[in-house]
Amino acid sequence: MSTGAGFPIALSLRVAALAVALIGPPGLALAWLQARRRYPGRTLVDALVLLPLVLPPTVVGYFLVVLFGRRGPIGRALEALFDARVVFTPAAAVIASAVVALPLLVKTAQPAIEAVPDELEEVGRSLGLGPASLFARVTLPAAWQGVTAAMVLAFARAVGEFGATLMFAGNVPGRTNTMPLELYAAWQAGDDARALLYVGVLSALSLAVVLLAPRLAPRAGAA
Amino acid sequence: MSARPDAATPPALEARVHVRVGRGAEVFALDAELTLERGVLVLFGPSGAGKSLTLRALAGLVRPERGFVRVAGETLFDAERGADVPTHRRGIGWVPQRDSLFPFRSTAENVAFGLPRARRRVLDAELRTLLDELGIAGLAEARPASLSGGERQRVALARALAARPRLLLLDEPFASIDRPGRAELWRLLRATLDRHAAPAVFVTHDADEALALADRVVRYERGRSGKDGAPREILADAYPLSLDGAVVEAGGAGLALRGARLAGPAGALPIAERGRVRVALRTPPERPER
Numbered sequence: 001m002s003t004g005a006g007f008p009i010a011l012s013l014r015v016a017a018l019a020v021a022l023i024g025p026p027g028l029a030l031a032w033l034q035a036r037r038r039y040p041g042r043t044l045v046d047a048l049v050l051l052p053l054v055l056p057p058t059v060v061g062y063f064l065v066v067l068f069g070r071r072g073p074i075g076r077a078l079e080a081l082f083d084a085r086v087v088f089t090p091a092a093a094v095i096a097s098a099v100v101a102l103p104l105l106v107k108t109a110q111p112a113i114e115a116v117p118d119e120l121e122e123v124g125r126s127l128g129l130g131p132a133s134l135f136a137r138v139t140l141p142a143a144w145q146g147v148t149a150a151m152v153l154a155f156a157r158a159v160g161e162f163g164a165t166l167m168f169a170g171n172v173p174g175r176t177n178t179m180p181l182e183l184y185a186a187w188q189a190g191d192d193a194r195a196l197l198y199v200g201v202l203s204a205l206s207l208a209v210v211l212l213a214p215r216l217a218p219r220a221g222a223a
Numbered sequence: 224m225s226a227r228p229d230a231a232t233p234p235a236l237e238a239r240v241h242v243r244v245g246r247g248a249e250v251f252a253l254d255a256e257l258t259l260e261r262g263v264l265v266l267f268g269p270s271g272a273g274k275s276l277t278l279r280a281l282a283g284l285v286r287p288e289r290g291f292v293r294v295a296g297e298t299l300f301d302a303e304r305g306a307d308v309p310t311h312r313r314g315i316g317w318v319p320q321r322d323s324l325f326p327f328r329s330t331a332e333n334v335a336f337g338l339p340r341a342r343r344r345v346l347d348a349e350l351r352t353l354l355d356e357l358g359i360a361g362l363a364e365a366r367p368a369s370l371s372g373g374e375r376q377r378v379a380l381a382r383a384l385a386a387r388p389r390l391l392l393l394d395e396p397f398a399s400i401d402r403p404g405r406a407e408l409w410r411l412l413r414a415t416l417d418r419h420a421a422p423a424v425f426v427t428h429d430a431d432e433a434l435a436l437a438d439r440v441v442r443y444e445r446g447r448s449g450k451d452g453a454p455r456e457i458l459a460d461a462y463p464l465s466l467d468g469a470v471v472e473a474g475g476a477g478l479a480l481r482g483a484r485l486a487g488p489a490g491a492l493p494i495a496e497r498g499r500v501r502v503a504l505r506t507p508p509e510r511p512e513r
Contacts, residue, residue, distance in 0.1 A: 117321065117323070119319045119321050119322070119323035120323060120325060122282075122284055122310075122317060122319065122323075123317055123319065123323045123379075123382075123383075124336075125284075125309075125310040125311045125317075126282060126310060126311070126313075126315055126316060126317035126337075126383070126388075126392075127311075127336055127337030127382070127383075127386050128311050128312070128314075128337050128386065129311055129337075130309075130311050134311075137336075138325065141325070141327045142325070142326065142327065144327070
């Protein structure tokens with residue numbers, strides 16, 4: 001085992017945490033929108049949210065490269081404004097994980113928000129809470145279990161991201177070699193011990209998530 | 224309630240709203256006209272008559288197609304002038320029928336929920352008095368899940384009153400509470416509203432409840448509000464007619480009834496001298512109201 005065995009673990013956790021932080025606020029806003037509002041185009045938004053879940057991750061990666069590449073619309077803008085390049089950087093790993101984890105976040109948080117009784121929000125409004133404080137002080141605390149479950153699942157999905165990350169962030173040792181990429185590389189190189197380390201860490205993490213997530217499912221009458 | 228006590232004091236509520244909800248064959252149209260100088264106005268009528276929808280329009284939770292809502296002289300909604308103050312700026316208290324306490328907060332935190340941040344930390348004297356008045360001072364630290372139905376509605380009432388609303392709206396708040404408990408809550412609510420001089424609109428389909436609380440009553444029928452009047456006047460025909468000891472006289476035009484009484488659990492209601500009573504047979508619809 002080389003000195004860098006711990007790096008992919010730390011990198012993966014950091015990338016996943018940043019990915020969840022990145023999609024948390026817009027993801028919850030989107031979940032609220034889909035749960036509480038009826039507007040034209042709502043079904044289309046629903047479909048677009050689900051798309052990254054259904055698309056092969058390599059296809060998601062391809063789209064990201066096209067968008068964020070040096071000739072892509074976002075990539076060009078970033079380069080012109082900040083002289084920043086995204087492809088094959090840790091930032092790309094964060095974006096790839098975020099896009100792939102977003103459907104899980106939205107689709108888990110949405111029913112939790114739907115389950116918040118209208119009465120609570122209506123009383124909150126009558127007590128002087130505007131839309132933002134209503135969400136922060138009523139909706140979110142009332143749906144916290146489902147919202148936490150959504151975050152946990154999104155984090156787990158982000159940690160495990162492989163295909164889109166490989167396409168978009170590459171496998172740059174010391175920069176973008178997250179656990180799943182490192183596992184594949186170790187396996188290919190015949191370094192079974194190293195492969196087993198990441199298999200162990202990723203399995204333990206996943207097990208913890210599936211044990212934790214159901215305990216967070218909304219229960220009737222839970223306070 | 225007689226004429227205005229003070230001509231300079233605007234009425235607690237003046238409203239005329241036309242609301243349509245639903246679509247296609249499911250459309251429900253409401254036409255309501257309400258005035259309340261002060262005190263308690265009860266909206267009385269069967270389920271599905273539009274009473275709750277009226278409250279929602281007053282609170283700004285549904286938007287009327289036409290009409291206006293004025294509370295204490297301030298226009299909160301006016302379709303013609305395009306005025307529509309959002310619910311959170313209306314200063315209207317809301318006590319819904321179903322349990323509405325924030326389950327993640329204690330009783331004290333629920334009651335202080337609508338207050339500025341500084342007053343949410345510790346119960347001040349004003350809030351303590353309010354909890355005392357409603358008999359829930361001992362429950363300040365309790366979680367809603369551990370409270371009885373009656374206690375929860377007292378907390379909901381305290382929470383609405385703590386924010387000092389200009390108008391309090393109560394939508395059958397005691398519907399799920401058993402009869403004896405309900406009578407106790409009527410006394411408590413009436414006394415508390417009087418002490419705080421808080422004008423209120425109360426929705427019910429229970430004639431006893433209406434009689435126990437109302438200064439004025441408006442009767443609802445199929446999406447329309449009737450004329451408002453004194454409780455005994457408006458509610459007279461909501462009570463069973465007792466023919467005990469009554470004399471029936473057959474006259475030229477029909478039957479006359481002398482000495483009949485209208486009896487309800489809250490006591491007998493007199494029928495005015497030469498008063499007319501319309502007797503109708505109907506089964507009360509028990510559909511939940513939207």
